[in-house]
Amino acid sequence: MDRPNNPELRPGDAYVQSFARGLEVIRSFNAQSPRQTLSDVAARTGLTRAGARRILLTLQTLGYVESDGKLFALTPRILDLGFAYLSSMPMWNVAEPLMEALVEEVKESCSAAVLEGTDIVYVLRVSTRTIMRNSLGIGSRLPAYCTSMGRMLLAGLSDEEAMALLRASKLDARTRYTLVEPEAILAKVQQARKQGWSLVNQELEEGLVSMAAPVLNRAGRMVAAINVSGQANRTTARQMQDAMLAPLRQAAQEISQRLAM
Amino acid sequence: MDRPNNPELRPGDAYVQSFARGLEVIRSFNAQSPRQTLSDVAARTGLTRAGARRILLTLQTLGYVESDGKLFALTPRILDLGFAYLSSMPMWNVAEPLMEALVEEVKESCSAAVLEGTDIVYVLRVSTRTIMRNSLGIGSRLPAYCTSMGRMLLAGLSDEEAMALLRASKLDARTRYTLVEPEAILAKVQQARKQGWSLVNQELEEGLVSMAAPVLNRAGRMVAAINVSGQANRTTARQMQDAMLAPLRQAAQEISQRLAM
Incomplete structure (x- = not known):
């Protein structure tokens, strides 16, 4: 809006x-x-x-x-100010049990985020008990351009809107894999839109692989993305995709269906 | 202040x-x-x-x-506003791994809360994967007078301050067990101060038993309380106390010690 x-x-x-x-x-x-x-x-x-x-x-x-x-x-x-927002998200109650079931299945942490300017903002997080924990709490931010949830959320915009946000972003080469050309990132955003999911392989930090899928509201508008991530030194990106993409997409679809009820 | x-x-x-x-x-x-x-x-x-x-x-x-x-x-x-507060709590990073270890040990959810007026406000929550989940998120509130963390936090005040807060509270008989006389609640607060922990048996809601222990800062001032809770229809309050009180107090002490470092 x-x-x-x-x-x-x-x-x-x-x-x-x-x-x-x-x-x-x-x-x-x-x-x-x-x-x-x-x-x-x-x-x-x-x-x-x-x-x-x-x-x-x-x-x-x-x-x-x-x-x-x-x-x-x-x-x-x-907290009364931030919590007013969180408690006003219908997603909150619907998503948590489904995200917990996903974590149980894939044994990796799962988060939900929304787009805010050129950043993604975490709104929900379910962590596993593994030692390599994701310490990003609710309300913390990451740039959209180099995260799987960010690219998925950009895919919910038009190409023009996504490009405008990419041009407004500070595009740092955070690792040797990070895409920093707006056009190259937009191509990944378009791919995410087409296939209905996004995978980012070590562009945010070395060793971190993350996949995201969209959460849609009743009107079919993307309201959030959920992700799972893992360590490339434990499992390759390909193995993660084989093991976790289907359950992730299934969970995102179930959350979307319940939001539409 | x-x-x-x-x-x-x-x-x-x-x-x-x-x-x-x-x-x-x-x-x-x-x-x-x-x-x-x-x-x-x-x-x-x-x-x-x-x-x-x-x-x-x-x-x-x-x-x-x-x-x-x-x-x-x-x-x-x-969310940036609430996040500004949460990230400014030194407790935030120190407490979470210790609370996760506690949840792992006692198999019940663990929360941390602080006092805000006559309420307690949740600042951290680690849930278990059991079906009977505690759905209280970060930033949500409960009255101090009938909760274990509330009574523990009131014990960090002087009797005069605690009594003033109790007199300012709306003391509802939420269950047939709820204490609603300020003097009777103050006696429980004094007991919590003396023994260093608090137990509330079905005063907030039928079937819910909760125990709390204090988190102290470097200066010995109580800055938060942590709790574990369980269902009285699965286990009696006495059994819960036997099984969970020692690990809870141990976790609270470790958090306090790390805050003092």
């Missing part, structure tokens, strides 16, 4: 700006900076100290930030 | 109000109302239609909401 082209409300609008800055301040906290001073927040967001102070005190007044007077930290109330 | 008592910034302040309303609109989307019209949002938040429209368009301009012109829905970008 499109961003609004609304004459009365533009990104430069003071109201939009102040709200955007508030959300920016929330996003400035992370694993490297779980607790920040006023100056830290100002530096990370590009706000003035006075502006950062006003937003931090606002967030504190609303209970989303706590402070000992010097250091500020987010409170768990923040 | 306390809410600020700041003469220049009060809950009635126009800036704080408008930001609060924006977050309220985000929270108005949920599993029952994943897609809302302007009128739905206005009705659920108590805003005027003009006010709701302004906020929805702001959120759409910022990419947090999408619309087909009539219905509005949240986008996955919202």
